[in-house]
Amino acid sequence: MSAKLTVVRSGALTTVQDAGRRGHAHLGVPRSGAMDAPAMRLANRLLGNDPDAAVLETTLTGCALRPDHGVTVVAGGAPCPVTVDGRPVAWGAPVHVPAGALLNLGAVTAGVRTYLAIAGGVAAEPVLGSRSTDLLSGLGPAPLREGDVLPLGTPVRQPALPGAAPWPAPPAQLVLPLRLGPRVDWFTPAALRTLTSATYRVSPHSNRIGLRTEGPPLERESTAELPSEGMVLGAVQVPPDGRPVVFLHDHPTTGGYPVIGVVAEVALASAAQAPVATPVRFTLG
């Protein structure tokens, strides 16, 4: 008899995420998956879960859940107050939630996205090999709503990491190392200097599809229309307004604006935790 979680408060945006779905981009299916993948994996490993077991990804305001059986959970990623029936419990370490108790993840105190891993993982129905919610194309489970009931998997009880784990602090400044290409030749030399010297800021229009920025526009050498082409995770696409957009996990698989460079995947976890107005620097490397 597997446990279930009832959603008491869904928060601003809470989704189910795992490692995402790969191998279907040619059909127009985004990769999706946890935006701060290292946080998801660490939370899972602290429980002895498969590192890529499905977790909940919250956005800024947390969520509240009630299990129908006792469960063990870890909240990691963006720090936030965690309570069980109103009593403060540990963030970033395993916590037991008794049957019927209310687990609350409060608003983040830093960062953007808190990951809630549950022993056994969230057992939502996989779609194309993944349980991830894909907000661009609507694949996978819908974002949580109050009253939803989430099935949980059976805890596997693999050896868990010892309790004290180092969680990286959310970034005060986002430094995004990028490799130039594939369309760097569509931009003026001045645009390249601007990109690597100016300070941008995270735009409030950022989401799981892309980290939008505010800052000086990048001037194009060519005003030609780019025929649609495949886009990679971390691609820095420059739309007509000239402000770079870093493609994140729910990004469209093809696009028609030139990509000036690609941010290393390892840097995208910090992008997932950068609140609105965080300074952004692009560096070559």
Add this chain to the structure above:
Amino acid sequence: MTEDRLLQVRPAGQHALLVQLPDAERTGAFHAELLRRRAAGTLPPVAEIVPGARTVLLDGVPDPGELARRLADWDVPSRPADDGGVVEIHVRYDGPDLADVAALWGIGTGEVAARHSSYTYRVAFCGFAPGFGYLTGLPPHLNVPRRDTPRTRVPAGAVALAGPYSAVYPRATPGGWQIIGTMPDPAPLWDLTRAEPALLTPGTRVRFVAEDGAA
């Protein structure tokens, strides 16, 4: 000069290459060759092979530099016009933009069905939504612009045109294409119960079959 270089390989981050080709036909041929080599087990590991209009993205490549060097030696045979099966899509040519398209084509509204269904199309690439294929095959003089104002909702099954492309909307979305008809049962366009959920995968040939508008 690069004019006789078929493949232009562009970097796309640490794990990907964007290969550009001179035109849609050779892009399709290169894509077909990639799939042939992957099936034969002679392609290095690639997680995603994503065709575009003039490009193929190779993503999830452990060593892009090595793959780029190997691509330089490739001989890409042209693709026979009749390779692979043909998917037939039944269409009621009853779209709201039928008269506009007829005017752009310089023919009567009643002639659009016969004209549009007289060609054999091919899925050049997918994007925009799962299972949304961009079909080439219309001759250049029949290319039409997008609508000035996109619709907030284009229904599933809408058969529509924009630029050189024809498409069938797998589900309702906003859209700016010129709608010329309706696929009466669009469910097969994207069906997650099938091993291959998309009906219109890149490279697939497509024929539109005009249905009588009177039901």
